[in-house]
Amino acid sequence: MIGQSRVAELEMPGAAVEGVSSRPAQSYWNESWERIRANRVGLAAGILILVFALIAIAAPLFSALLTHFLPQTIDLDVTFHPPGKPNWLGTDELGRDTLTRLIWGGRVTLGVAFLTVAISLTVGSYVGMLAGYYGKWVDDILMRLVDTVLAIPAIFLFILMSILFRPNPITLAIIIASVGWGGVARLVRGEVLSVKERDFILATRSIGARDFRLMLRHLLPNVLPVLIVSASLGVGQIILIEAALDFLGLGIQPPTPSWGNMLTNAESYFFHSFWLVIWPGIAIFATVLASNIFGNAIRDAFDPRLKS
Amino acid sequence: MLAKYVARRFLASLVVVLGVTLITLVLMDRTRGTYVPGIDLNPALRPEDIARLRADLGLDRPFYIWYITWIWGVVHGDFGRSMIDGSTVMSHILDRLPNTLELTGTAILIGVLLAIPLGIVGALRRGSKADHTMTVVSVAGFAVPQFWMGLILILIFSVTLEQHGLPWLPSSGAFSAVNGGDIIDRIEHLVLPATVLSFFYISTWSRFIRSSMLEVLSQDYIRTARAKGMSDRRVVYLHGLRNALIPLITLVGLELPGLVSGGLVVEVVFGWPGIGKLAFERALQYDYTTVMGVTFFATLLVIAGNLIADLLYGVFDPRIRYA
Amino acid sequence: MTQPLLEVQDLRTVFTTKDGIVKAVDGVSFELLPGETLGIVGESGCGKSVTALSIMRLQRPGKILGGKVMFKGQDLTRVSEYEMREVRGKEIAMIFQDPMTSLNPVFRVGWQVAEPNRIHQGWDAKKAMTSAVSMLQRVGIPSAASRARDYPHQFSGGMRQRAMIAMGLTTTPQVLIADEPTTALDVTIQAQILDLLRTVNKDFGTATILITHNLGVVAGMCERVIVMYAGKIVEAGPTKDVFANPKHPYTWSLLKSIPRLDEDRHEPLKPIEGLPPSLVDLPSGCAFHPRCSFKVERCSRDVPALLRVGETQLAACWVTQAGTELKGA
Ligand SMILES: Nc1ncnc2c1ncn2[C@@H]1O[C@H](COP(=O)(O)OP(=O)(O)OP(=O)(O)O)[C@@H](O)[C@H]1O
Numbered sequence: 008m009i010g011q012s013r014v015a016e017l018e019m020p021g022a023a024v025e026g027v028s029s030r031p032a033q034s035y036w037n038e039s040w041e042r043i044r045a046n047r048v049g050l051a052a053g054i055l056i057l058v059f060a061l062i063a064i065a066a067p068l069f070s071a072l073l074t075h076f077l078p079q080t081i082d083l084d085v086t087f088h089p090p091g092k093p094n095w096l097g098t099d100e101l102g103r104d105t106l107t108r109l110i111w112g113g114r115v116t117l118g119v120a121f122l123t124v125a126i127s128l129t130v131g132s133y134v135g136m137l138a139g140y141y142g143k144w145v146d147d148i149l150m151r152l153v154d155t156v157l158a159i160p161a162i163f164l165f166i167l168m169s170i171l172f173r174p175n176p177i178t179l180a181i182i183i184a185s186v187g188w189g190g191v192a193r194l195v196r197g198e199v200l201s202v203k204e205r206d207f208i209l210a211t212r213s214i215g216a217r218d219f220r221l222m223l224r225h226l227l228p229n230v231l232p233v234l235i236v237s238a239s240l241g242v243g244q245i246i247l248i249e250a251a252l253d254f255l256g257l258g259i260q261p262p263t264p265s266w267g268n269m270l271t272n273a274e275s276y277f278f279h280s281f282w283l284v285i286w287p288g289i290a291i292f293a294t295v296l297a298s299n300i301f302g303n304a305i306r307d308a309f310d311p312r313l314k315s
Numbered sequence: 316m317l318a319k320y321v322a323r324r325f326l327a328s329l330v331v332v333l334g335v336t337l338i339t340l341v342l343m344d345r346t347r348g349t350y351v352p353g354i355d356l357n358p359a360l361r362p363e364d365i366a367r368l369r370a371d372l373g374l375d376r377p378f379y380i381w382y383i384t385w386i387w388g389v390v391h392g393d394f395g396r397s398m399i400d401g402s403t404v405m406s407h408i409l410d411r412l413p414n415t416l417e418l419t420g421t422a423i424l425i426g427v428l429l430a431i432p433l434g435i436v437g438a439l440r441r442g443s444k445a446d447h448t449m450t451v452v453s454v455a456g457f458a459v460p461q462f463w464m465g466l467i468l469i470l471i472f473s474v475t476l477e478q479h480g481l482p483w484l485p486s487s488g489a490f491s492a493v494n495g496g497d498i499i500d501r502i503e504h505l506v507l508p509a510t511v512l513s514f515f516y517i518s519t520w521s522r523f524i525r526s527s528m529l530e531v532l533s534q535d536y537i538r539t540a541r542a543k544g545m546s547d548r549r550v551v552y553l554h555g556l557r558n559a560l561i562p563l564i565t566l567v568g569l570e571l572p573g574l575v576s577g578g579l580v581v582e583v584v585f586g587w588p589g590i591g592k593l594a595f596e597r598a599l600q601y602d603y604t605t606v607m608g609v610t611f612f613a614t615l616l617v618i619a620g621n622l623i624a625d626l627l628y629g630v631f632d633p634r635i636r637y638a
Numbered sequence: 639m640t641q642p643l644l645e646v647q648d649l650r651t652v653f654t655t656k657d658g659i660v661k662a663v664d665g666v667s668f669e670l671l672p673g674e675t676l677g678i679v680g681e682s683g684c685g686k687s688v689t690a691l692s693i694m695r696l697q698r699p700g701k702i703l704g705g706k707v708m709f710k711g712q713d714l715t716r717v718s719e720y721e722m723r724e725v726r727g728k729e730i731a732m733i734f735q736d737p738m739t740s741l742n743p744v745f746r747v748g749w750q751v752a753e754p755n756r757i758h759q760g761w762d763a764k765k766a767m768t769s770a771v772s773m774l775q776r777v778g779i780p781s782a783a784s785r786a787r788d789y790p791h792q793f794s795g796g797m798r799q800r801a802m803i804a805m806g807l808t809t810t811p812q813v814l815i816a817d818e819p820t821t822a823l824d825v826t827i828q829a830q831i832l833d834l835l836r837t838v839n840k841d842f843g844t845a846t847i848l849i850t851h852n853l854g855v856v857a858g859m860c861e862r863v864i865v866m867y868a869g870k871i872v873e874a875g876p877t878k879d880v881f882a883n884p885k886h887p888y889t890w891s892l893l894k895s896i897p898r899l900d901e902d903r904h905e906p907l908k909p910i911e912g913l914p915p916s917l918v919d920l921p922s923g924c925a926f927h928p929r930c931s932f933k934v935e936r937c938s939r940d941v942p943a944l945l946r947v948g949e950t951q952l953a954a955c956w957v958t959q960a961g962t963e964l965k966g967a
């Protein structure tokens with residue numbers, strides 16, 4: 008009979024094969040891409056956003072060839088025209104064509120949203136990488152700053168900054184990004200901390216690569232999935248924030264149309280002209296919905312563990 | 316141990332409070348130009364009048380001096396007076412606070428009370444029709460702009476119902492100015508804004524509970540519980556829910572600052588006389604002291620919310636120890 | 639012959655996955671005698687746990703497609719959920735592989751150990767706690783009365799597994815199913831827990847099904863052993879006969895692949911070549927034939943039944959059933 012003390016050496020073959028093997032990076036991206044393609048609803052949402060973006064880019068074309076109106080053309084003879092011909096989605100209090108304004112408004116709204124995401128990601132990932140990579144007092148200072156920024160009730164900050172900057176699309180993007188970067192920085196810092204201790208980074212460090220190159224070359228590809236996920240989930244939130252600011256009169260200023268500020272005006276007239284409040288709302292809703300769904304699809308694709 | 320933890324948290328919070336108020340002040344200082352809060356700039360005012368008015372309000376001093384003075388006041392419990400109407404900032408806040416608490420408190424309460432059962436049902440009947448319906452509704456809840464939902468509800472329940480001579484709901488204010496203010500009247504005013512706010516909370520939290528419940532139900536200790544021969548009810552509601560609710564504490568804790576700022580847009584849409592609306596209106600008029608006071612207050616709530624969430628976490632999750 | 643306590647007949651459990659139907663347990667039959675310790679061994683994924691869980695009807699999301707689990711004259715696959723609950727934790731207790739995750743982190747250990755008696759005997763909290771504390775003491779938790787007030791994370795791995803065992807035993811069940819009770823533990827702790835299980839088996843007379851990866855554990859603990867491969871039993875018999883003279887090439891190579899105390903320790907280990915088959919898409923014939931060094935032509939064609947081979951053993955193998963001895967290579 009075999010003694011108990013020998014138990015450890017009698018492990019069956021195959022018992023130990025359960026360990027996770029590290030996958031090569033290439034197949035990770037391929038697998039993620041496969042998972043996105045397999046997610047029909049997510050893919051459809053992504054395509055919808057793409058279509059909206061294309062329409063926004065081609066707005067001048069649409070108003071020249073399709074609607075035959077310009078967004079700021081005032082025609083006081085046809086105020087509050089209900090949806091029909093030639094104003095398919097009706098007109099507003101100044102006789103401006105709602106469809107045309109919607110298309111041009113999308114240009115502003117989507118433009119601001121994408122720009123905001125770009126700024127938040129750039130600043131946030133830079134700060135996060137610095138903090139995570141250097142640690143110590145750099146980390147302390149940067150992260151206290153992030154805490155502070157995130158502790159201000161965002162809406163107050165937006166209000167104050169909007170008063171300061173007189174928003175146009177670019178300043179508005181900066182204003183919204185001034186809060187958005189904080190979350191990204193936290194995320195990237197966390198990721199950097201976990202990536203930092205893996206061997207290949209240490210190996211590179213011992214070769215003596217310069218810090219900055221090291222960060223960009225090695226950390227960035229590793230935090231990229233996190234960034235992509237947070238970007239795709241962020242677009243919808245930013246559109247909602249931007250719309251709210253526009254609505255409060257702190258965002259894009261009339262007469263430039265945006266989905267949000269079209270609703271500011273609509274508030275005064277919607278009891279007799281309901282379409283003024285319906286269409287821009289639906290445009291916001293559909294876009295945010297699509298980007299949330301797409302964002303979730305991206306998240307599931309990049310991190311199957313997180314799938315709910 | 317706990318005391319030390321709280322003390323350290325308190326110090327870190329102090330830094331944040333100072334940072335937030337300073338940022339707020341600098342932003343306002345940059346913005347104001349030669350504006351005198353509460354006074355319309357009219358040509359009849361000579362430059363020396365403006366200078367005198369500004370000096371009266373202490374605005375001629377550099378912002379850091381102003382800030383130190385302000386902090387000094389705050390330390391002594393004095394938030395100063397509004398630069399617009401001269402009444403104390405504290406009285407403004409105390410005046411608006413009950414309204415805000417009424418609205419957001421109701422919304423959060425409804426949110427929690429509905430989200431928990433909905434989330435549990437979603438997790439237990441995963442993939443069922445009910446689950447799919449709830450998924451769709453809550454995904455929509457994330458995507459619908461609150462102010463737009465507010466407008467649509469006003470359009471339907473105030474405007475259209477009134478136009479058809481049906482009973483309708485008020486769309487503005489916390490109570491009727493005339494013959495109003497009784498409990499029924501207040502509830503009528505509360506229905507629409509609370510619906511908008513709680514819809515958002517329900518969407519977020521029910522999803523959250525659902526996934527947290529699914530996660531918990533797949534844990535080994537749930538299998539252990541079943542192997543002990545207890546009923547499904549006991550497994551789910553005693554062993555499962557207790558664990559699934561822990562993360563919700565954080566989430567609700569994080570909403571505490573929302574008590575003040577979270578309802579701002581809704582307060583504006585429904586003309587609800589709350590703190591958020593106060594801050595919004597006063598910021599537009601450069602009422603420094605009021606805005607600083609509200610910001611300070613809101614930041615305190617953020618910090619308190621985080622702290623309370625963490626402490627409750629410790630109460631509900633024995634694994635957490637404060638070091 | 640003694641009447642078996644538990645009799646599993648042709649049990650079949652499947653999981654429906656998006657890759658296909660997983661036949662996790664595919665026609666398993668065995669019996670458990672009163673007071674004995676029965677070992678179940680096999681590679682990871684061969685269906686040991688699912689077999690155990692199916693006996694308790696805890697195999698969800700898997701489905702029991704057929705077979706019987708006879709216990710005290712009842713077929714457990716057919717009794718109502720309510721009756722099944724009366725069996726679980728009262729007549730048949732189960733302890734799991736990972737004591738770290740198998741205790742609920744938010745309840746005190748003593749409370750969890752006391753819970754079975756509160757559910758099944760309707761005892762009040764105080765009475766159940768008293769008995770839980772004495773049970774914790776019996777399984778070797780020092781100063782059990784105060785440790786009972788600890789939360790699981792305050793226990794070490796070995797102590798948690800002791801607590802799990804105490805939890806299983808408070809209701810003095812007739813059957814204890816231990817699913818890899820020591821896999822997650824340190825070597826020295828492993829030996830202690832196994833000692834405890836042996837003592838429990840002796841003192842309480844609880845019949846034990848011991849599931850393990852570890853042939854050494856089987857050798858030290860079990861009178862009889864069942865060897866599983868790809869959802870089926872490939873060999874069964876008294877432990878010493880199976881170890882001395884395996885009648886299935888799979889058992890044979892398992893034994894071959896571990897170092898023997900009586901042999902030169904420097905001889906390199908020979909793992910079994912190849913991987914266990916996917917349970918969705920099994921090889922034709924005998925599932926082991928692609929990895930088998932004794933295979934004959936028939937092995938890839940027909941599925942062998944589990945039949946008596948030799949005096950005391952059962953084996954599902956065309957080669958040994960035809961009388962060939964497993965030797966060499
Ligand atoms: N919930 C499930 N869904 C799908 N397949 C499952 C599920 N649980 C188990 N299986 C499959 O059933 C088969 C048997 O699993 P089981 O857990 O019984 O293996 P095991 O012999 O206990 O292995 P181990 O030694 O690793 O514990 C495996 O192939 C596994 O993939």
Ligand SMILES: [Mg+2]
Pocket residue numbers: 686687688817818
């Ligand atoms: Mg197992």
